[in-house]
Amino acid sequence: MNKINTKLMDVPDEVSLKYCADIIKRGGTVAFPTETVYGLGADGLNSSAVEKIFIAKGRPNDNPLILHIHDISVLDKYVKEVPKTLTVLSRLYMPGPLTVVLKKRSIVPDSVTANLDTVAIRVPDNEIALKLIEYSDTAIAAPSANISGKPSPTMFEHVVADMSGKVDAIINGGKCRIGVESTVLDLTSDRPVILRPGGVPYDSLKLVIKDLETAYALNTDTPKSPGMKYKHYAPKADMVIVKGETHKVLEAVNKMSGDDYGVLCCKETFDRYNTHNKLCAGSINNPSEIASNIFECLRLFDMMRIKKIYCEYFDTKDIGEAVMNRLLKAASQNVIEV
Ligand code: TXA
């Protein structure tokens, strides 16, 4: 792939957002912040622009992309039917960390949907993202802005590390508020199905969707969403999740010797691990804090050249379910019970 001269937009003001919108209109690629993770965007109605996303990421072509729109009012342009459930859902979570899968109209190119007859759509809850989409006057197709397989980017620096020389521009929007990707909800089956846990927790969706189903289980890896079957979120180090009562986890990990292993833990246990190579993701009582730091921690271990990561099994309530889903994948489902 030819090296691209990537513009780094450090100040996301009107002038630079309009400049980036122009890049999108001309079929280029722009990485931008959302409330979940950074996205790598291109004009979702332009197949050759969409193709550039797959090349920049090294992403398999059979993994479909999410179309980002700036307002739910334009949904009709891209999908055939809008189910009743969406009326409530869109009021609550659009904008927000919810992606819905619906029957697509022919205006959406097959390159976006990997030849499926459905399309995933979301309205991001981030001013920069919304303005970029609006000024681009299209729907922006965007996966997470990481090299395929690596941890998702939650900071400008992560995107610069992965995408410099591969995209036309990267917009700095600081640290992403939520830190894990959107919940993907399929509304095309008889009953609504969560394909990927994410920013909107199961319990919140269950309140408004009585017959809600899930197509994943934390400890198994049966892929339903096309993207779920690939190696994902993985740091360079081997990773193991250590599950059990706190004192047993501490005892097992503290028995390890050598300098090249690291520990990913919560604030409450941080001081009780012997190694210096430890990172705290947040308080065990605050799943949102852990979510917002988790991908950053995985990338920090890469920078520390850690060879093996022992990671605590965090609480799976609320957004904790999405966090453990990502960590289990990063660890290739490698769990030690102690
Ligand atoms: O928070 C997010 O969702 C971020 C930000 C940038 O919006 N985006 C993101 O995109 O995580 P990506 O490409 O990394 O993940 C999209 C997921 C994949 O698992 C993909 O397989 C699934 O959505 N997906 C996309 N279109 C689909 C479809 N038509 N049917 C089923 N799953 C679909």
Ligand code: MG
């Ligand atoms: Mg991704």
